[in-house]
Amino acid sequence: MTVASHRIDTNTLRRGACPSITAPMQTGDGLLVRLRPVSAALSAQDLLALADIARRHGNGLIEITARGNIQLRGLIDASVPRLAADLAAAGIETRTGVAIEIPPLSGVDPSEIADATPIADALRNAIAAAALTLAPKLAIVVDGGGVLSLSDMVADIRLDAIETNEGALWRLAIGGDRETARSVALLPSDAVVDGTMAVVSALAAAGPATRGRDLDVPTLSANLSEGDNGQEAISWFKSGPRHPVGKHHIGSRLVLGVAPAYGQVHADRLAALVQSLSACGAMEFRLATHRTLLVCGLSEEGLSAAQGAAEREGFWCTDKAPGRSVSICAGAAGCASASFDTHAAADAVVAHAAGLLDGSVDIHISGCPKGCAHPARAAVTLCGTADGVGLVLNGKASDPALATVPADGFVPAIQRLGALLRNRRAESETAKSLLDRTAPDTIVSAYQGHQ
Incomplete structure (x- = not known):
């Protein structure tokens, strides 16, 4: 990765578009950059590197967003290319393009209906290959279920796994969360990407400002020959997800969800937390919805110590945090x-x-x-x-x-x-x-x- 490849597009220094390294957003305290790490599992060294980058190139304020991304605040024009170079040097690869969200424990949670990762990766590749012009904030959710599912996340396009006697099917829906999105089709795994790309193509054909809520469901359903329209699928879903903050039993694993107060923390405090959690036995970290950081690899004893460490650093770490x-x-x-x-x-x-x-x-x-x-x-x-x-x-x-x-x-x-x-x-x-x-x-x- 070269500094030149991250030249800032000054036309996108505005509110309303998703801020990224190539298109930072101007805010009251400088430029803001949003990062979506490629790896679902981050190491302590990854988080310490992010804290150091936030201090050196911004004002040190780090935010975990409602959708589980990282934002760095207080940057200036000259610091953004250097930030990109330092991320590359630290081995932290970030995603670009349409936001495709999956549950933070996809492929790890034995209670999930299906692993969302392969579908999300295939869909991401298909969208990139199609090179379509889509709304800047277009969002797609691929939700395989599990303890920390994304049923409450609003998206332009949703794919929700449904357990049936014939195996997992995917409900394709548009414009809402799991309950409010409008069903388009119920598809087998081998038809999901093509079916979803039909909706993506319809969005692109309708213009770059078109969102999922703007599309006509009967027309989309009629154009998809696979499966039914999934109108009854909503009744098949299991109960909604737990809030990610607090203690979770994921199969035989213990996971602790911690959250900075209202999603924002200074880099120094994040670094102190990561070092303390590592001393408690934390093996990896995962970003989650509701501005949460999941701490994995803890024993029962280590989890209790980790909760104390998080509280000392001002993080919320129980499901009672108001x-x-x-x-x-x-x-x-x-x-x-x-x-x-x-x-x-x-x-x-x-x-x-x-x-x-x-x-x-x-x-x-x-x-x-x-x-x-x-x-x-x-x-x-x-x-x-x-x-x-x-x-x-x-x-x-x-x-x-x-x-x-x-x-x-x-x-x-x-x-x-x-x-x-x-x-x-x-x-x-x-x-x-x-x-x-x-x-x-x-x-x-x-x-x-x-x-």
């Missing part, structure tokens, strides 16, 4: 589009409205209406606008707010909302149940202080 249900973007400290401090807002929600954070609903705190941290709908979205912080229920950051409070009135608003929910909550009631039975007008009144 902030794990909160998705936030960089906020005003790291993005010029953001209008308020999302980290401080998340801390306020944890402190004053922890009843929302039992894991039964998603909470999204967005610095602006683009909603980069959580493109899907959330039970509660708090979005920065020119007028303050808007409240959206069961929607996206781009949806109209039901109520807005000034940024300096946000903490009192959350205190009022938290008090309302505590007073109305029945014993052992989940946040989802509580929100479902509470009238939106009641929530809005508490948020605005009109009780």
Whole structure:
């Protein structure tokens, strides 16, 4: 890899496209680069090298994204080519092209229906060979199931493995997560790549801004001769995945999921964590969804020590961590589009409205209406606008707010909302149940202080 091969495309220094080494994104604290390592299993040396690269070429801030990628912040134009050279020197190869996501333990988890890796690799090669022009943020999920499946990940195209008496079949669907995506076909393994490429070709033919949600399902289904349309497949799926943070038994293996608070950590702290976890017996690390790092190779004794090490470094490492249900973007400290401090807002929600954070609903705190941290709908979205912080229920950051409070009135608003929910909550009631039975007008009144 040469420095010249990573010349920056200045036309892509804009928000809205996926940031990469060749197309970094300008943010409030400099350029941002997103890395998708080719290897599912990273060594301690790989992570220490990434920490060193983040310090030398950026401001040292590292993020694990909601989709399990790595972001480095605070770079400048001159540092990006040097970053690429240092990644190559460290032996860390990163992917380019369409994002194709698979469960982090594909091929390792004995409870999975099928290993997603071969299908994902074949599809990746087919798309590269076709050289089609596709939407910059087009996303594909190939989900073979298992403990940490990707059933809750939204994608333009989804392939979900289904267990049948004849073996594994793949449900091809578009525009959503496992429950909301629209079924196109149910395909055997030997027809999956061709069937999926028919959908990819339809996206390309419709134009570079076309997403999965824009396609017509009956037309796609009619053009696929293999299998049925998979409309009944959703009822065949096993239960949804566990959150990756916390302790997992994967066959005979122990895996610990740790997450930096709200997905962001300084390189020095990450390096300290990796060194401590290695001393506890960690053998490899895997990036996972929900801003999580999976720690593999631990014994029972080592896992207990690893949890203590993670807590000392400020990482969440149990399934009770309240902030794990909160998705936030960089906020005003790291993005010029953001209008308020999302980290401080998340801390306020944890402190004053922890009843929302039992894991039964998603909470999204967005610095602006683009909603980069959580493109899907959330039970509660708090979005920065020119007028303050808007409240959206069961929607996206781009949806109209039901109520807005000034940024300096946000903490009192959350205190009022938290008090309302505590007073109305029945014993052992989940946040989802509580929100479902509470009238939106009641929530809005508490948020605005009109009780």
